[in-house]
Amino acid sequence: MVEKVNLKIDHLSVSVDAGATILEAARKVNVRIPTLCHHEDLCVAGNCRVCVVEQVGVDRLQPSCAIPVSEGMEILTNSMKVRNARKQIIELLISEHRAECTTCYKNGKCELQTLSNEYIVGESGFLPLVPLKGYTIDEFSPSIIKDDSKCIRCQRCVRTCDQIQSIGALTVAHKGGEMKISTFFDKPIYEVVCTNCGQCVNRCPTGALTEKTYINEVWNAIDNSDKYVVVQTAPAVRIALGEALDMDPGEIVTGKMVAALRRLGFNAVLDTDWSADLTIIEEGNELLQRLKRVLKDKESDVKIPMTTSCSPGWIKFIEHTFPDFLEHLSTAKSPQQMFGALAKTFYANKIGVDPSDMVSVSVMPCTAKKFEANRPEMRASGYQDVDFVVTTRELAMMVKQAGIDFKSLPDDDYDSIMGESTGAGVIFGATGGVMEAALRTVYEVVTGREVPFDGLNILPVRGMEEVREASLKIENPLPEWDFLDGVEVKTCVAHGLSNAKKVMEKVKNGEADYHFIEIMACPGGCLGGGGQPLPTSPEIRKKRAEAIYREDAGKKIRKSHENPEIIQIYEEFLVEPLGHKSHELLHTTYTPRNRY
């Protein structure tokens, strides 16, 4: 049993577990202490000092986020001493921050702005430091913009990059007045080990780190009557978009989102879930081929475990960090890029549009997708397969700009073809989802029977544990797969790149006997992606995951290979999985990259 500690916060008695911080104790009695550098996903920093409180009998103020409670402690969160100090600290932060609030991308969502709103009432503060610093804005990356003039050095991004992602692309450089958040030799983000995952963007309290926005480019395309604009929506967008439009986390807004996209003026509203189903067919067959070549044909140059390839943050991570292990990656493109390649070939042909007149837009929960769309390999159609990627957040801004009352929209359906999807496609948005979707199909291909889990719900691969292992024994396979009889197919699921690193270290050291590994760059999978609505927390991600599985459970078809539009595209166009057309359009190659 955990020892209890009794203390008083603003004269209210509270009893909390030993080891809890003053901040946690205060929240228990609904006393709100403002914070900036604190974040639920990250270790304690105690940097910003906004959360200081007075401990009766102690001269210096205490950072409530960092100080553990002790028996009999008396805390004042709103004494004159605290108010004066807190106000001055916020004034100091404002003095080193380029406060161009009205034109800032984070206007209305900036945590410093909120504090300023509460504490600074029309007084002149300190001298502005920004003009003295000669800041530049790093906007070379197709994914992320870094503006040091808005940085308040809370180091949330540094901790995110290090602890959640184990990358360290963003670090602290210099000291004192020159101290700043920097990269290796202060190179642009585009040139360093950054994976574009955008987890830093999700946690930056100000406008110092933002996604690069393509809203104007998309509006221009829509307004150009010569262009046929198709849009695809990723699985995790439909369960989070509502949050950015005054709805609660975990609300499913698929139908409203489709209706909104149509009102925005897209010519065709299609679904990345459909190409997620397609990914399962290609990647699942690739897995089976690899297993056959390793287990039956005893080919030594075929690599297992095979790892998933749909998370572009993960792809860039492995290219930088484990460049000798690229052959473990499935060659299957991500659903976004499969969609893009087919939109400007198969789909354009089907509807009679010249692909040069087609603009392909995707709505993604992800900032790394912006980079992925710009990769040189992603031009299989002869054009850039996906022209513009906007995040869930950007779509919400477009909905607002268009004056759409989102909540009152009637539900609408996707266009066809490339709009029909299954529950398997939907769960791509959650960690473990690709694995579950793949197993639903692969097991059935091999045995002719459904996976032996109640209601197709493969619970062992679900959840938020950092690394999850599960195995599935193959018994009585169809004759073609008899070499798999009795084989325990071993799988591993990891989310967040620090966990991916742990798994890959095992692979590297020959300690992993997995056949198939699913890795998602972001905590929780795409639902916790770097392009999702703010804020993010373990609880919000849990609600989004529940919504994803609700959406899956509500689907009539829940296995990718039963998607009628997938069956149709193989009949009409692709012919067979891993066939000639697939190789041309749906598979890709990878590039080893530098370690810095």
Place this chain on the structure above:
Amino acid sequence: MKKGLKRLDLIFKNEHDSAAILEKSLNRSNAELIEDLISSGLKGRGGAGFPTGLKWKLTADANGQEKYVICNADEGEPGTFKDREILSSVPHKVLTGMAVCGRIIGSQKGFIYLRGEYKFLIPKLQKAIDEFHELADSLSFPFRVEIFLGCGAYICGEESALFESMEGHRGEPRNKPPFPTDSGYRNGPTVINNVETLAHTYSIFKYGPEKFRDLGVKDSRGSKVFSVSGDTPIPGIYELEFGMTLQKFVDDFGDGDAKAVQVGGAAGFCVPRKKFDKTVIGYKGKLTGISLPTGGSMMIFNSSRSMYNVLHNYLDFFVEESCGQCTPCRVGTQQLLLGIEAVKRGDKSSQYLEKLLELAETMRVTAKCGLGQSVANSFSSIVENFREEMIY
């Protein structure tokens, strides 16, 4: 000068009894050794004044697989240069103190964190360490000391930033608690002491606690090595007794025209002439008048000096040497510097000094470590005592 303050010769006395002290200490109980230290009244000579015996006891009582003894030789406080001299002339005293500490807390691993600028000391110091290792081995106490060379950041003299630096990280102070006695270097219980503190333990273990306790005054026992600089005809290093008034100090060391003394370096306090006789050099205690602790830096300014320039110089130093981690220190130091410049230029009214004094107080109560907390010491004492020099 003969009638002036008594000069002492404890620290630098040429004596070589490491073997005897170590042998004796190895045969005594922890309780006895700690009792000697506590009753001597020795407090940390780095400036903060934490009772040394208590620090060692807490670390001895702490749970931890690996414990460490660290000598803080990152002597970076402006105006301090005594540790350099101690390490040059009596390194064996420091090493002996470290080894006895190791014996008490259960550690055979010691480090000397040497200021980067003191790199030139290494050959001699390493020789002393090698000789000491032989001595320790001969007594079957294989205590080892390694030199860790800093890279020149002032903040790394702050104990938890020093640990970070030794671990290969950025020199940034940690949140406290936990304190080093529980979790220091590599999260092991760690004793970290100033060079001079360790050298004093040599004398205490040699002569017993009484001789040390007889020196100084209540709450501030023993002698102290001072680094005297500025407007003095006799700059240098002097070992004096605690408890002297600043007036007596200035009578001995000043040039006859002293208008202020900065006690404790840039992080210390500035005392104007009118308060010389009310100010006692020693740790905070129940003394009459004002008592000021010091890590040893005593800078004397005569009437030709502009206190604005003095303060400007200190603030410049802090702006550069703040680690930049916490808001009050990183931004506060810049604002204080820009602020006094703006007042001097006339861009801000003298009223702005009040806002800056408030800021200094905010820094004192909210900064993460001693650096940011102590900027207010020099800032407020100079601005309050020499306000007219800030404005005109």
